């Protein structure tokens with residue numbers, strides 16, 4: 001029990017802290033790890049941008065937000081946690097090296113309180129994608145990819161598209177975030193708002209790299225998609241050869257990254273069927289115990305080798321990437337990049353930015369892709385992207 005004289009820290013709600021950060025025009029990220037009760041948030045007074053994937057060890061605590069392909073408009077961004085919030089304690093903590101004057105101004109604004117405002121998130125002046133692909137043009141790109149795969153120019157490529165919808169009049173950002181938390185308990189749920197970059201939210205099913213406090217490194221090979229059964233059970237899932245091979249390629253790719261690092265001490269479990277919202281995937285889990293293997297930079301080394309994995313790019317990586325850049329017809333921006341906390345109280349947990357949307361002033365831009373192999377049918381791949389878009393549609397439909 002704390003003594004009677006102990007000074008209690010003020011308690012805040014997630015909504016109060018988030019609204020204050022947005023109102024002050026500050027960069028903010030809020031997230032919840034899969035199957036965890038705690039929502040965390042960090043506010044950064046000076047986001048750092050780089051063209052290279054940043055080093056994870058050592059790094060101050062913060063949040064990484066990285067694009068599919070870095071360029072001048074879409075840099076890698078590190079939000080150092082100047083202020084950190086936990087929904088469990090309700091405490092907002094200032095990091096020792098955060099500028100006192102800015103922190104004091106934030107606490108003052110928090111005490112003053114802000115009204116919920118309808119559109120107070122950062123957004124670009126115009127829709128960055130200009131126009132979405134039609135079913136016809138998407139399917140034409142899939143057919144071209146299938147031809148090239150059958151001609152052995154590559155083995156697999158992931159083709160994606162954007163889909164813009166008007167934001168419902170009653171849309172409210174913090175309520176949408178809370179909806180994602182309750183609807184997708186086993187996803188990595190996040191909201192990232194960065195002035196000059198934009199506002200993204202999503203419920204990702206895919207770990208890219210994680211190193212927890214017990215020094216266990218984890219990554220996964222995730223691929224193959226089908227609608228989840230009504231009862232949410234995976235017991236009767238049947239996978240076609242196409243999906244088994246597609247997931248096998250991602251698995252081989254992860255193994256090739258370990259091989260490049262000459263690391264043999266990993267465990268591999270799977271593939272198993274897992275549920276992600278309205279969908280099921282095949283997933284193989286990889287682990288390395290860093291207490292037993294002396295590899296302090298494994299997180300960064302694997303991150304740089306893995307991204308973009310063949311779950312979002314293809315195999316071999318280079319021809320698949322060139323095909324995507326030449327044929328997708330839009331810039332993926334931060335979709336299929338990666339994001340997550342770095343050196344937080346529970347370690348580093350980076351996820352692939354999937355099942356996500358970008359918020360503009362009056363529109364939401366949703367993103368989805370599908371892995372194309374020699375067995376792909378353009379019509380089925382279009383349907384698969386429709387299913388994946390449902391993850392965010394479902395959130396918008398709540399308003």
Ligand SMILES: C=C(O[C@H]1C=CC=C(C(=O)O)[C@@H]1O)C(=O)O
Nearest residue numbers: 223224225311354368369370371
């Ligand atoms: C590219 C996406 O999903 C990837 C992850 C799981 C299954 C996939 C698939 O079956 O194609 C994709 O590789 C997306 O959701 O936009």
